[in-house]
Amino acid sequence: MMNHDRIVITGIGLASPNGNNLSEFRKSLLEEKSGVEFIETHYMEPVLAGVCHFDALKYQARKSIRRGTRAGSIAIYCSREATVDARIDMEKEDTSKIGVYLGITEHGNVETENEIYNIKKYDYDVKVWSHHHNPRTVANNPAGEVTLNMKITGPHYTLGAACAAGNVGIIQGMQMLQLGEVEVAIAGGVSESIHTFGTFASFKNEGALANHSNPAKASRPFDKDRNGVVVAEGGCVYILEKLSRAIARGAKIYGEIAGYAINSDSFDFIMPLSKRQAECMCLALKKAAIKPDNVDIISSHATSTPQGDIEECIAIREVFGNTTSTYINNTKSYIGHAMGAAGALELAGNLPSFQDKIIHPTINIENIDHKCEMKSLVINAPKKVEKVDYILNNSFGMLGINSVVIVKRFEK
Numbered sequence: 001m002m003n004h005d006r007i008v009i010t011g012i013g014l015a016s017p018n019g020n021n022l023s024e025f026r027k028s029l030l031e032e033k034s035g036v037e038f039i040e041t042h043y044m045e046p047v048l049a050g051v052c053h054f055d056a057l058k059y060q061a062r063k064s065i066r067r068g069t070r071a072g073s074i075a076i077y078c079s080r081e082a083t084v085d086a087r088i089d090m091e092k093e094d095t096s097k098i099g100v101y102l103g104i105t106e107h108g109n110v111e112t113e114n115e116i117y118n119i120k121k122y123d124y125d126v127k128v129w130s131h132h133h134n135p136r137t138v139a140n141n142p143a144g145e146v147t148l149n150m151k152i153t154g155p156h157y158t159l160g161a162a163c164a165a166g167n168v169g170i171i172q173g174m175q176m177l178q179l180g181e182v183e184v185a186i187a188g189g190v191s192e193s194i195h196t197f198g199t200f201a202s203f204k205n206e207g208a209l210a211n212h213s214n215p216a217k218a219s220r221p222f223d224k225d226r227n228g229v230v231v232a233e234g235g236c237v238y239i240l241e242k243l244s245r246a247i248a249r250g251a252k253i254y255g256e257i258a259g260y261a262i263n264s265d266s267f268d269f270i271m272p273l274s275k276r277q278a279e280c281m282c283l284a285l286k287k288a289a290i291k292p293d294n295v296d297i298i299s300s301h302a303t304s305t306p307q308g309d310i311e312e313c314i315a316i317r318e319v320f321g322n323t324t325s326t327y328i329n330n331t332k333s334y335i336g337h338a339m340g341a342a343g344a345l346e347l348a349g350n351l352p353s354f355q356d357k358i359i360h361p362t363i364n365i366e367n368i369d370h371k372c373e374m375k376s377l378v379i380n381a382p383k384k385v386e387k388v389d390y391i392l393n394n395s396f397g398m399l400g401i402n403s404v405v406i407v408k409r410f411e412k
Helices: 022-030 062-067 070-085 111-122 135-137 141-152 164-177 197-206 244-248 275-289 308-318 339-350
Strands: 007-015 038-039 048-049 096-105 156-158 184-191 234-242 256-262 298-299 326-329 388-397 399-407
Touching: 007 022, 007 070, 007 164, 007 244, 007 326, 007 339, 022 326, 038 135, 048 184, 070 141, 096 141, 096 339, 111 135, 111 197, 135 141, 141 156, 156 164, 164 184, 164 234, 164 256, 164 339, 164 388, 164 399, 184 339, 234 244, 234 339, 256 275, 275 308, 275 388, 275 399, 298 339, 308 399, 339 388, 339 399
Parallel strands: 096 156, 096 184, 298 326, 298 388
Antiparallel strands: 007 234, 007 256, 038 048, 184 234, 256 399, 388 399
């Protein structure tokens, strides 16, 4: 059990392929609205992608957008939206006590690939290489752009954790609060992955890139006809605070972080390992001081890859057995895989269940893969339940990094 200060979520800002704030996002999930479409990319036929359509100019000038990165714009939009949602007046805050902790899958690929693509047109004359390249490609760029935009003077950095990064950003923010390093943590994950052709080419050459004539049907975790990942961009940022501060200022509280875990498969560059995923969930449950049957919703990581989905199902069955009181859903079936933002976005999509007691479904399951069968998998239609007290959020990544965050319904 975690014997530290209680950490709560007081604000959420997000950009997803099917919604530009939590209300829109949740509405799309309950109405089974996809955010996947075909896009053009270098050197390849049109590819399927989850594309965001937020207004970057809401918080940035055009010059700032041109100078910065897509990941930076996503991070700024989400961070600004989160502080507004949390009703935090940045003019009155000591910004040296605010930290920015953002998970990323990778950074710099987009800018480097585009610079190389463009320099080829000029016979590789380096004079056309942008002098903004270095600040655009440093690993801390998305978090750094937030501090520049919001005049934050506290610590900032990104956390490279592959597709577990959204959860890892949340965990880092929580830990920094408990250590007393900051009073407010801006924490979560961002992804600009659809703007690099290399991501698509690599998945395609692995045989793991989704292909479907209907974009809305392309991402289909657990379905026997799933054929790979739909790459998505997006972001989700949380305002995290100690409970005492949140209560003192009369903040709205979405939930309390009850437990977490991070571990490693030590197995393969790409292939996941159910044994370690199960161990990660068990460790998070132990830290939360709860049993598996206390969990009401498992927000699954499943990416629509054949073996990846199976491994997670094996892990869930190992930990949760045949319980019928723990329901399982998946958000990637709507928006694709938002990489470094995935864990943070998928948790956000489930948090309203504490209030409305509705579990959004996994969509696009027409023929369940028998190896992915789970008794309480919510399929193709929302489910109303009697209570939602605990949500367990899985987020796993390449090189065998696993992360789990457990959030509980807030009670004083």
